[in-house]
Amino acid sequence: MFLTEEQKAILNGEKGDTLAKVMESVVRYGELFGADKLVPITSKYNHLVTSFGLKMIGPIYDLMNKLIEAGAISGQKFSCDPRPVDKNVPANFLQKLVFNKFMYSKQDFYEGQLNTLGLMEKDAFSCACYLDEVGNKPNKGDILSWSESSAVVYANSVLGARCNRNSGIIDIMGSVVGYVPHFGLLTDEGRKATWIIEVKTTKKPEAQLLGSAIGMKVMEDVPYIKGLDHWIGDELNDESCAYLKDFGAATASNGAVGLYHVDNLTPEAKELGDALISEGAQVYVIDDAELQRIYDSYPVIWKKPDATPKLCFMGCPHMSLEQLKSWTVKLEAALEKAGNKKVVIPTVFTTAPKVIEAFNNTEYAKRLEATGVIVSYICPLMYMNNPLCRKMPVITSSNKLRTYTTARYYTDEEILVKITGGKK
């Protein structure tokens, strides 16, 4: 890999042993994937996946301490994934004890490390950092050192930024040296599609189900999706962006997709169209039957498959302001139809702290509160990953949450019926 004199000097230890190790990590990471050079990071902010002060990831705190002690601080400020605990989310005494005294007992300590290393502001915790209210929204063509799979796939696909599916820790190392290796999704060739997805459903496909199907089929490849614009339009607006946010998270968690193109919709597809498709690309046709097959393939791992759900999580990745508003309206209508005043299953909508602030300034906040739904900034995935919560029958329409936890997946429509006590 070509390195500039400045980069070689850092690698050779002229700015200290710790910075040399950081550079070595970045360079070896690039060499492994055939990078030809390092390129400067151009985004204003970074985004880190590691937000949780889990007691058991002590080696990460040790590594962060090494960076701090050596003054190897991030050259750009950053946002982080959501916090793992929120006292507003229902939890019994034992769960609270486990969360606060055992699992996440290092949360305050770790947030202190993040502040020292360059956190944007004290509440910059959301997986959907690109939402306007959060303020970490890169420009088209920006080079990023982000991690968080759902944010990376959104930045690449919807915003047209350029970022590889970086792992946690490598993300901040890019920021510390100011460069990332030039390979994969940073290159024009790496952004070409090797799969054509033909959407031939008879109704708008469920975002999280379609993303799951595509992720499981193409794994880490780049899909070019045709026919979806018929259902979600050819304009990037609040509604289509929310759809793509949820769709992308499912492609990234059920497979390893870092970039997708949607014909007539996403920026590079609009500019380049079929020229983005590699010669010999494979074809995957998705119709109603295929989506049903995918849905039916999800294992139900509850001890009692017919158990009454004790909790419902919506918002993995975090919901947008428009999603909170539209769900408020949907809930009110469904509750009225069901003859209920409040949700019949404890339900938590998760979103960014800054979105909560904005939502609380709208008329919808009181209306949603009246339905009994709790709005939280928590990461539901982190809430779920312990033996106590793992045994709880939790439902969700997030395919990411389904993938990483025991939560059971239902479509948005099914969730609405269940939490409002309606009938199908």
Add this chain to the structure above:
Amino acid sequence: MKAFNGRVVSPGTVTAEALVSHGGLNTLASFQKALQFGDKKATCGDQNNPDLYGHEMAGKALCLPQTIGSTTGGLVLYCACAMGRQPACMLFSQPIDSLAGAGVILADVWLDGVKMPVIDSLGDEFLDFVKTGNTITVKENGVVEVE
């Protein structure tokens, strides 16, 4: 016995029992429970991976196509290595992915005394041939022998 040639990602030699995943290894889903709750044998917690779910991963020759899922994957693998709960070696049929690659490099650069040989690009035939329970020997030059 059959031998396969791959690329050395992290050098070393080892002999261990094979544990085979035909689907992608979801690192977070597989290791999280073990890391959080002190399971030194690193029992796989990924319900979506029927090949590995419930199997002990620590000390095994983990044979897989690639890793998938959350971008915490690399740091999870790094933590597994730092805590001594890593596989004996990782053997990828495909070129290593960016998450596993990051984890392996971070462990190599930042941890002292941790050895986990990693070989990639062993080919589809490798995963077709190897079975859980086989004895695997990894050579310094990237040759993987399956008995």
